[in-house]
Amino acid sequence: MELSNPRLCFLLLSLLPGLxxxxxxxxxxxxxxxxxxxxSVKLDxxxxxxxxxxxxxxxxxxxxxxxxxxxxQVVILYSGDRVYEDYYEPMKGRVHFNTPDPKSGDASINLTGLKSTDTGTYQCKVKKAPxxxxxxxxxxxxVRPSKPKCTTxxxxxxxxxxxxxxxxTEGTKPMQYKWEKTSDSKLLPSSSVMDPVAGTINVKNVSTSASGSYRCVASNRxxxxxxxLYLHVTPPHNTGGILAGSIIAVLLILLLLAIILYCFFRARKNKKYEKEICNEIKEDVPPPKSRVSSARSFSQMGSQRSSVGSMSPSNLHDYTLKSQYSMKSQYDKIPSTEEYDRPPSQAPLPPPTAARMAGPNLSRMGAIPVMTPAQNRDGSIV
Known part of the structure; x- marks a missing residue:
């Protein structure tokens, strides 16, 4: 059964007061x-x-x-004509109703000193039965971008x-970076490629014309x-000269080391040679006999002096002559170089003995008595 238009309008009018x-x-x-x-923000x-x-x-x-x-999490509450603001500890003291009396129809709140942790979905619920x-x-x-750092x-x-x-280091994404040159022609190098998201600008085959000051701006909403950033591009270095200088320095160091080693081994060799020579001299030279012979000569002289002191003047004269002839005979017995070279057939006759050459005979011949010290066979004075 279809409803007529008047009846439909009446039904809608009866439901309108409830809506x-x-x-x-x-x-x-x-x-x-x-x-x-x-x-700060107002949530309406x-x-x-x-x-x-x-x-x-x-x-x-x-x-x-x-x-x-x-x-x-309940942030703030109005109930029984009373406001409860300290429900949520992270927002304590930062959330308030927009009007002192929310019954007037304004349930808006204000948030001050916003933090990144305040991000989220908020719900306003009003209840008045029914x-x-x-x-x-x-x-x-x-979060605003922190001051960026420009590096190369x-x-x-x-x-x-x-x-x-x-x-x-800080800043809410999405973040945008923009590079620009602030000196000279204020144009970026022709070979540069900029990435606004990563904040980089790549420059291939950089030239000295790229030198200058650059500015980077980091921004979000x-x-x-x-x-x-100040960029200073230098001309290429003389790598050949640097390489040659390095090689020369290495060669000089090696030469110096070789000289030091040569001097060291040369000094060591000379020291070893001198030590060997000293050892050979000590082995070849026989121990000296001068002390023994001198002691014996002193003993003989002492005995002769004692015997001379006990003689009479006449005997002393004869003794002096005998000692002179004995010493002379001893020296005559020593062969000279010519006698060593003579053949045995030409050997000289032995000298006259002391018995033939008596004191009176020598005095007749005009000899002058001279007292000379006696010597033993090794040349020491007796």
Missing amino acids: VSALEITSSPTAPLEKASGQ CQFSLTSSDSGPLDIEWSLLASDNQIND GIASKKMQLIVM EGTLEEGKDIVMRCST VGSEECV
Whole structure:
């Protein structure tokens, strides 16, 4: 059975008071809010009540957990005409209702001193029996980039490849990096390739014209920071001269070592030779006999002096003559070089004995008595 148009309109009008009397969140849906750390944000939640909503008013703000296994965390609560702000310890003292009396229809809250841990989905739930309504909104707290550091990798020599790098230690991604030259022509080298995400710029076959100052700007949605880099490209070094100098230095060192070793072994050889000569001299030279012969000669002289002291003057004269002739005879017995060369047939006759040459005979011949010291066979004076 089909309903007529009048009856349908009457039915809709009868249901309209029930729909109008329900509690309603009047704030329009908002896009995700992006704020920088340290800033403040207002989470808007406006609501309207009807005469049918006669129960007590409860307003609850909670931070929804990203994992279904974890319970949602209540941030702030209004219940029984009283505000409870210290529900969530990490936000203690940083979350407040926007108005002192939320019953007026404003359940919005303010968050101050935002931190990166405040990022998440927040839910505003308003309850006044029998009505109930809720609203969700997403907050993204981003960290501003810290001051970046500009560095270079590679040899700053003409013809080499270098990399200019820009990096930050803090900052919420996505992060963008931009390089620009601030001196001379303010144009990047023609062979450079820039990566805005990694913050690098590769320069192939760098030339001296690339020298100058460069600036890197690191930015995200909530802020930016920059650093400056000065690039100084030098001409290529004379590698041939360096190599030749190195070779000459090595050769000089080897020559010096060879001279030192030669002098060392030469001195060692001379020292060894002198030691051997000293040992040979000590072995060839017989022990001296002078002390024994001199002792014997002194004893003989002592005996002769004692015998001379006991003689009379006449006997002393005869004794002197005899000693002279005996000494002379001993010296005459020593053969000369010519006698050694003579044949046995030409050997000289023995000298006259002392018996033939008496003292009176010598005095007649005009001899003068001379006293000479006696010697033994090895030449020592007796």
